Amino acid sequence: MKKSIDLLLRKLEEKHISKHIVCPSASFAIKDLTESVENAVEIIDERSAGYIATGMCEEMDEPIVVWCADNDAYRNLTSALTEAYYRKLPILVIAVACVSIINQSINPYDTIRYYANNSTVGSKGVEADVETAIDYLFADVKGPVFLSLGSNSVNTNSTLIEEPVNMIDATAITAVIPSDTCLHLGYNIACECGHFIESISRKGHCTKDGNLSMLIGSSVVAKDQLHIGIFTSDEVAYDLNMLGNRHVGNNLIVFSVMSGGQSSAINNFANRMAWECRRVAISEMESLKGCLVTSEKPQYIEVEL
Incomplete structure (x- = not known):
């Protein structure tokens, strides 16, 4: 190649x-x-x-x-x-x-x-x-x-490329999420999540586009169900405009996983769009146990690895 x-x-x-x-x-x-x-x-x-x-x-x-x-x-x-x-x-x-x-x-x-x-x-x-x-x-x-x-459907001497994926272990996050939750996982997210009502994961053949929008779409039609998404910051940034959509309800929590640094521009945008915003280290997930519920506002939570 x-x-x-x-x-x-x-x-x-x-x-x-x-x-x-x-x-x-x-x-x-x-x-x-x-x-x-x-x-x-x-x-x-x-x-x-x-x-x-x-x-x-x-x-x-x-x-x-x-x-x-x-x-x-x-x-x-x-x-x-x-x-x-x-x-x-x-x-x-x-x-x-x-x-x-x-x-x-x-x-x-x-x-x-x-x-x-x-x-x-x-x-x-x-x-x-x-x-x-x-x-x-x-x-x-x-x-x-x-x-x-590099497609062997055209050039038979070429080699297909396996997309490398650096998986992020989000088990510490899912461990504190209520069991009556509809959970959406991002492209690079791996965790133990067998205790939820529904767990939706896009791995193996998809890119990182549209995950946040799909989560919001599900939350709009199931307003009585808590919906939580765990995505990379890139996935959230891809659908950033959806944070300002007027149909976003209070049954929505978005986790944005990132490495170090100050609060991102996404956090600032979410705050302006009237989301309840937090930033925690992944080692501090226990402190969120009482917060992961349907509340007055949708919640945006940055998780520092």
Whole structure:
């Protein structure tokens, strides 16, 4: 995979294409990707990354590269790529292949204008695919170009990448949560949680988008049920606007797990949105026992590891 990336970067440099947007899914799949790619801008979610690339491409009038993983993360680019399709903007989407059960075989006709490699038939190898993708960026009719890098569905000598996940043990948190709770766990969260009414976890095939929104959706229709979510701070930041949604009820508690530092900007935003905010160390979870109930306000709790 490193050889393929080095080849791609070299070919892009030859064409003076130097602006890169890196989605979090690509960073998960390829360690130190942002350090390897000069002038890389890392965006916390794919949807925003797609629109930032669209804005940059239109303003600069030159190709922009977007790196993502070839799983459900790529689907979050769809709306931005549709915009780029109709504006005829040359955005190169580098989809890094990951082990995933998500089927990406069907895409809207007005999302990607050119595929550098979408079948095993006629594939001549990574270098030929890379050159084809870059050539499409300068086609008479411009638009988004899709290049799957490292997928054995296209280049049989490539290797699929298993997304590395650094799991966070949240057992100390779940140990003090009431048993009559609907619990949602984030992508990187692991714990012993067998005593809840319902436990929902998105692991193995999903990225970190949408977890907070799903929790809020469940809490809106089950107003008499306490809903608690344990997420990383990145997952909360991805859905940050939902903290200000008028439908958020008082049956909601969000734990945001983070490493060290002062109270985050998320805490400040939640406070302005009339959430009850706290910050505790994970070793101090016993102090929250009496607080984890339906109260006058939704609760946002930062947990320092």
